[in-house]
Amino acid sequence: MMDLRELYQEIILDHGRHPRNFRKIENPTHTARGHNPLCGDRVTVYLTLDGDVISDAAFEGRGCAISTAAASLMTEVLKGKTVAEGRELFAHFHARVTGGEESPLSEPLAEEMERLEPLTGVRAYPARVKCATLSWHAVEAALKGDGVPVKTE
Amino acid sequence: MMDLRELYQEIILDHGRHPRNFRKIENPTHTARGHNPLCGDRVTVYLTLDGDVISDAAFEGRGCAISTAAASLMTEVLKGKTVAEGRELFAHFHARVTGGEESPLSEPLAEEMERLEPLTGVRAYPARVKCATLSWHAVEAALKGDGVPVKTE
Amino acid sequence: MTTISPTVSGLGRDRLPGGFDPRQLRTQFPIFQNNPDLVFLDSAASAQKPRAVIDGITDYYRNDYANVHRGVYRLSGRSTDLFEEAREKTRAFLNAADHREIVYVRNTTEAINLVAFSWGGTFVHAGDEVLISDVEHHSNLVPWQMLCERTGARLVVAPTDATGEFDLAAFEALLSPRTRMVAVTHISNVTGAVLPVARIAELAHARGAKVLIDGSQAAPRLPLDMQALACDFYAFTGHKVYGPTGIGVLYGRAELLAAMPPWQTGGGMIEQVEYAKTAFQEAPHRFEAGTPDIAGAIGLGYAVDFVEALGRDNIRDHEQALTAYGVERLSRIPGLRLLAAGQRQLAVMSFNLDGVHPHDVGTVLDQHNVAVRVGHHCAQPLMDKLGLAGTVRASLGVYNDERDIDQLVEAVAAAREMFR
Amino acid sequence: MTTISPTVSGLGRDRLPGGFDPRQLRTQFPIFQNNPDLVFLDSAASAQKPRAVIDGITDYYRNDYANVHRGVYRLSGRSTDLFEEAREKTRAFLNAADHREIVYVRNTTEAINLVAFSWGGTFVHAGDEVLISDVEHHSNLVPWQMLCERTGARLVVAPTDATGEFDLAAFEALLSPRTRMVAVTHISNVTGAVLPVARIAELAHARGAKVLIDGSQAAPRLPLDMQALACDFYAFTGHKVYGPTGIGVLYGRAELLAAMPPWQTGGGMIEQVEYAKTAFQEAPHRFEAGTPDIAGAIGLGYAVDFVEALGRDNIRDHEQALTAYGVERLSRIPGLRLLAAGQRQLAVMSFNLDGVHPHDVGTVLDQHNVAVRVGHHCAQPLMDKLGLAGTVRASLGVYNDERDIDQLVEAVAAAREMFR
Ligand SMILES: Cc1ncc(COP(=O)(O)O)c(C=O)c1O
Numbered sequence A, B: 001m002m003d004l005r006e007l008y009q010e011i012i013l014d015h016g017r018h019p020r021n022f023r024k025i026e027n028p029t030h031t032a033r034g035h036n037p038l039c040g041d042r043v044t045v046y047l048t049l050d051g052d053v054i055s056d057a058a059f060e061g062r063g064c065a066i067s068t069a070a071a072s073l074m075t076e077v078l079k080g081k082t083v084a085e086g087r088e089l090f091a092h093f094h095a096r097v098t099g100g101e102e103s104p105l106s107e108p109l110a111e112e113m114e115r116l117e118p119l120t121g122v123r124a125y126p127a128r129v130k131c132a133t134l135s136w137h138a139v140e141a142a143l144k145g146d147g148v149p150v151k152t153e
Numbered sequence C, D: 001m002t003t004i005s006p007t008v009s010g011l012g013r014d015r016l017p018g019g020f021d022p023r024q025l026r027t028q029f030p031i032f033q034n035n036p037d038l039v040f041l042d043s044a045a046s047a048q049k050p051r052a053v054i055d056g057i058t059d060y061y062r063n064d065y066a067n068v069h070r071g072v073y074r075l076s077g078r079s080t081d082l083f084e085e086a087r088e089k090t091r092a093f094l095n096a097a098d099h100r101e102i103v104y105v106r107n108t109t110e111a112i113n114l115v116a117f118s119w120g121g122t123f124v125h126a127g128d129e130v131l132i133s134d135v136e137h138h139s140n141l142v143p144w145q146m147l148c149e150r151t152g153a154r155l156v157v158a159p160t161d162a163t164g165e166f167d168l169a170a171f172e173a174l175l176s177p178r179t180r181m182v183a184v185t186h187i188s189n190v191t192g193a194v195l196p197v198a199r200i201a202e203l204a205h206a207r208g209a210k211v212l213i214d215g216s217q218a219a220p221r222l223p224l225d226m227q228a229l230a231c232d233f234y235a236f237t238g239h240k241v242y243g244p245t246g247i248g249v250l251y252g253r254a255e256l257l258a259a260m261p262p263w264q265t266g267g268g269m270i271e272q273v274e275y276a277k278t279a280f281q282e283a284p285h286r287f288e289a290g291t292p293d294i295a296g297a298i299g300l301g302y303a304v305d306f307v308e309a310l311g312r313d314n315i316r317d318h319e320q321a322l323t324a325y326g327v328e329r330l331s332r333i334p335g336l337r338l339l340a341a342g343q344r345q346l347a348v349m350s351f352n353l354d355g356v357h358p359h360d361v362g363t364v365l366d367q368h369n370v371a372v373r374v375g376h377h378c379a380q381p382l383m384d385k386l387g388l389a390g391t392v393r394a395s396l397g398v399y400n401d402e403r404d405i406d407q408l409v410e411a412v413a414a415a416r417e418m419f420r
């Protein structure tokens, strides 16, 4: 059993309490809702794409410290990335938190990945992994643009 | 465990092979069908009542040695009895084969009960008790005259 | 019925009147031997199993197993006898008038579905109303919602008042000549509120409605008497009364069961089959299609023995006292808000910590070996009404005592500290 | 696949190719230790349980029990993992493409009812046809009969020929553009006939019909591959594959399950509930309302392990040889008439003794410690067709060997003697 402080690192608690980019984008180019039926948590993500570049990212919704911090950190790292880079980051992040096989990461993204590192403590708490990935799944759905709300499980 | 010969006594095997009163009564005053859904056995009993007296009793149907012998012996003892006597016999017989409380029996009926004695070996074979009582239940239903086929279980 | 005045002292009350001793009882539950640090406060989701139940199932499989009902051989006879004796135990547990009023199902959910499909499909029509409460578990809500969708009937919801109490006056006002069914829980699995089911049944019957009571939370802790309660259907689930998973019970009044068509069909519930038509057996067999969960039913029989040996009035008194203790201790924690549960709260305590999500509380509690449930507890409409994402729920079983509550309180304090 | 040529010698064939040794296997089944004289020839009704299954269930309750799916605490996580691992084992057992195609139900009967209500209620309409065979168990007949009654569809019955063989030509002729569903058993529980299910599925699909196979008797003894067989639904029951009672499996192709509405509703299968409407989860959860038989599913996982360790081709070869031996020995008894079973008969032998009622035979056999089933075996229409009140049925499991058959033959001779 890990020390709880490895899950709830200061940066997580901080982003959990004071999420960044916690707002609605009025005319997003892409948006989607996510729902975790197990805990009832909901998140809506908003993206503005400029060509292939994510020029703005924001979210709204209610969730636990983990899912709020995950969404907050996600919006921070996504801004300025291309869609492909965003997907690469998610694939890597997903592997880190689920214990899946990690894909190699190109240099500049490796740095961004470090910012997500504090979230990977969730790996030791299988029941909480979904909290860390919900907003990412919603982004994925927004980019696919089929408008179907995603849900974990 | 009893010796099987106590269940299949000669008289049972005989009545099983050569049932008495195994025929249809063309204009019975009372009739009813019985059915054991567990084995699919069916019996139809016919009675002719003369006032209160059972002047004729017969049966048809297919069944195992126990149920055929039971129906056969039953028709024999019922003939000439009043309805009340028939019921008294059944109550007593039922108690003997199920291990229930035995009602006292008036003198002439006690003699008739002796003829049913060979069937009481069934008591040691709970799965077969229904075979011994099916035709009696059908008579009961015929006398009630509601025409609903009876079934065991 | 003896009443124990709730005590708020954490010391020296291990042994309750009636010889009720949770720590002693724990030794009868292997799970606590194998997880010695476990503080299990999630019995409302499912109770742990005493050795007598586990061993009873094992013994059955080892010594007497065979399919029931259709065998002439002795093993099958023994198996059938055990199965039907278990039904008789369950009848006695509910004080039903007749063992034929006891229908085996998988769980409470299936019991309610059975009534919604078989009884509801026959007796509920367009324009009729089904009346439920606003604290129902999804299992006593969605089957009725679906029935209404199929038939054009209307689902009506009777409210709980601000104190967490079922609002009898509002309920009475909602009863109408179109009300066909009143389906309410006996104890809320979210707030622990005990509903006035006898009065509810009385009022419903006076208006000609039938009454189904969801006894999932009540069966493990309240003495039950179907003949006195005079409801029409009563449902409970084996795994919450210290029995195995896979088995539940629908009690139905004989006249009602007799008027209901079968729902699931197949082997074992048949009187006669022809291609053109099929005749069915009487209740309960008519409603038990296929090979039943024989071991489950027998295991439930042992669970009923276990509960009866303790005595449900003792269990209730013990849990009532422990609930009072828990409410008292929890409500002193700053920033902790307990869900209101009305006049009478039993065995369930739901709360939220200001500014902390229930999921985060749950994880911290788990780290302190305190197992509680977090989330919506299958009662989303109630969460919506209360404006909550979910709650943290601590719930009691016979093996819990004040030390468990004390550990809960400590762990909640740690969570508060962490998320301060 | 190795084939063993059937032997008719009663001696020296205890050890089969593949190391199959029924007497050795018996030591893994506590029932035979506790009933040492038992000759159990009723596995078609229900199989006995190996120690690994009984102990697996016990261990689960003793160490890891908690409700699944909704807990954040570790015990609940462990319980959920065990439950879902068991589902994965079951997927592998059927070689289904995806674990989400495995729906837990109570038994075969419920699996078929689920399809008849959910799929049938959606896709079968007045004038459509449901095609079954004439050897179906009531559980694969009455649910379709009821569906036809509800919808105005027609039940069509494909015949078996005089040799006991499923009549493929007649079947093909009965297929029509209105045939929506072909529902047949894989192995007859009355005659032991193995039906050509792959060919049946092929023909049915060519006409646009869906195919459900009742695998109750096949799952314990035939290697199964859902991807190769290409049926739409496959149903089996845990208690016949050496698993516990209370659990069964419906395999359904993903696209079909996705198109089917829920049937039973309640907790655990919900995406979101509001009073106005409810959204449901995807398969398999969508079809698993309420607390599932967690211990049953885990126990079935251990049963699957047990069967897989033996190898279903070994089991099949063993039982095929033993069936041949049994048929050979029984058919030499004067006045004994075996039910015809066509080209391929597996594990089930039904017969009658001239002039002796099956019930009487059963009682005599029981006295000789030989447990067989007598009666209509939940196949009344087949009995009617054959003009029989019932049959005596001996059926095999992995623990049977030639000595069991020899004792059966001896006991039948005694019955003949008694009723001569
Ligand atoms: C061919 C067949 N189908 C269906 C069933 C029904 O199985 P269950 O009673 O477990 O639902 C059986 C066994 O009784 C069977 O042999």
Ligand SMILES: Cc1ncc(COP(=O)(O)O)c(C=O)c1O
Pocket (backbone or CB within 6 Å): C044, C045, C107, C108, C109, C110, C137, C139, C140, C185, C187, C188, C189, C214, C216, C217, C237, C378, D267, D289, D290, D291, D292
């Ligand atoms: C009040 C109430 N009703 C119904 C249920 C459903 O029980 P089950 O899942 O065993 O069907 C539960 C438990 O989850 C409950 O607490």
